[in-house]
Amino acid sequence: MKRIPVTVWLTLEVFAATWASSTFAEDNVLNMTQGVTQISEEVYHLHMLIFYICCAIALVVFGAMFYSIYKHRKSKGAVAAHFHESTKVEIVWTVIPIIILIAMAVPATKTLLAMEDTSQSDLTIKITGSQWKWHYSYFEQDVEFFSLLATTQNQIDGIEAKGAHYLLEVDNALVLPINRKIRFLLTSDDVIHSWWVPDFAVKKDTIPGFINEAWTKIDKPGVYRGQCAELCGRAHGFMPIVVHAMAEDEYDTWLEGKKAELALAKQQAADALSSELSMEELMQIGEKVYVERCAVCHQANGEGIPGAFPAIKGSKIATGDVDVHIDTIVNGRAGTAMQAFDNQLTEKEIAAVITYQRNGFENNTGDVVQASDINSFKTQGQGTKEEQ
Template sequence: MKSLQLVLRQLSRVLLVCFTASAYAQESAFNMTQGVTNISEQVYDLHMLIFYICCAIAIVVFGVMFYSMYHHRKSKGAVAAHFHESTKVEVIWTVIPIVILVLMAIPATKTLVAMEDTSQSDLTVKITGSQWKWHYSYFGEEVEFFSLLATSQKAIDGIEEKGAHYLLEVDNPLVLPINRKIRFLMTSDDVIHSWWVPDFAVKKDTIPGFINETWTRIDKPGVYRGQCAELCGRAHGFMPIVVHAMEEDQYEQWLVAKKAEIAQAKQEAAASLTASLSMEELVEIGEKVYLERCSVCHQVNGAGIPGAFPAITGSKVATGDKNEHINVVVNGRAGTAMQSFANQLTDREIAAVLTYQRNALGNSVGDSVQAADVNQFKASKEGQ
């Protein structure tokens, strides 16, 4: 009697776990998100279907196991059967799993096919992964920008209090309209990254030299966050994704404003070529650029990381020939993590950060670099 009670108690625990998990799975913070797209809902429904099937299999398997343990126990005089093979049993345990797998494969295949269908899109956005930032380019709109981590270095170092979206905030979010099919073309400038936004059920690798495709159609306006999901280097954890989904009319207004902002930036960049800033002005601007773009590798104090990223302090480049210094920042260095900043920074920003590196962080060369110097260097290289 006691053994029967023990068996029933164990079986009830299994049933309780399965049914409780099924009943509260949708509310659990540990479960997959339902998201805000049709594809994300399909993925969630598929996930729950497989989960329920697994629960049903667990109930059957454990039920048969506990029943067999009780019904064929030694105290009841049960004697183990002796046989080497049974065609009937082999057919049963082969056919049943095949049927289950087929039933699981049908909805899974439909979802996978839908996820890969990028045809008839309303908007195409090119996403380029780069150590350690994202570059977004809107096809046919002449709008492109970089999106960088906005969490301050002081918050990362624990000097300032961490915000609600610590390491999940950027300076320029990707802005998209709702109710439109958006195709993403994905590639990389350097190593493999992975663009992942759980609410869209979109996770696609960005691979150097290749173009991957995926798509989404957002149903609800809001701010949705994700991360790079591929270990891509030292600052992998500092490469967040923020998508601001807007109503279609709001998106059109943002697009007009963004184009005006880009046009103004180009005018300011052109005007800076004839302007001559003082050493103090260049150092002030350069420090801000350095902290935002350079300190993640070369460190805030310019000491670098031995064996990985060279120091700025005492560097032969930062204290040597001005044109060589410009060349390294403008064109980068092949085979290293030093990327080209020609299209990431304006000529004035490049001039300022070069001046800062040459006259701060323990260096005191005493000269300055103007935007015109950077522009002239670029023009000379293009003419070669």
């Protein structure tokens, strides 16, 4: 049985790719996301232009190769010609590629310049990546919050059936208005992350100590999902992005409601400083906080990951000096993956999770930490204590 020449396979692949692109361009099954912004439309059409140019080049090149191989095959008595350089041929195969490259570079440059133009924005939002969550801060609006994965641990462990948006759902979505130019300032608290929403054609790295810029102007209301596109550590896959785009009047209403919600949360946090909770109440709150914020590193059973994240069960910090434990949660530990939770959790939540860690996982210290204890620690300005 004769083998099909490689050139035939390559030609068939080009035709197949062209057919797939044309067939699935509408629903994006196999093609690039068309998106819901002017920039994403431009990127999509630029992609299609370059794709078809490459297909045309491939058809010409492989077509000429296939024709030459077939027409001048040895079985027909073809004899190879003996000649050296041709000035005309060299000019042709130099000029034509230059013209093609210019034809590709002009629209590409226009689109790239437009993607980097963050001027005249209507709203500025600071996006901070950290292991493994996003923090959103609305400039001049006094609104900021963290966005964490909302998929349950039972779904991740396979105990429950996976939801429709498995690993692509969060507790607090980034809410944006349509028809307004939104400028993003992107940075990171720890390692390099990457904020990527395909429908906006926005993908920017968040780098510690550096601020990147991007922008979008959404045309259609809806919920748009993305992910961290940089390998940022063990829970890289648990760092989704959800954007809820609203009509302008709905966004304004949401913004006022969010301000009221955050103000109420601050008041409740202040009220918690003067109240004392029972061990049972603290353990209940602490377990919830632990599952949401700590289990991704230290595991739900508190046994940690040897060589990467220390165990809570039987650890010196969780069973030793309470102030050292508080300091570790509040200020973090420099040079390790342990973050500072001072600005991420309220005093009540910190007190509850410390109480849970000191009494769960068979630690059973009997210690009860209240919100007032956390406030006193922070107010006294105690420096970082070294582990005994």
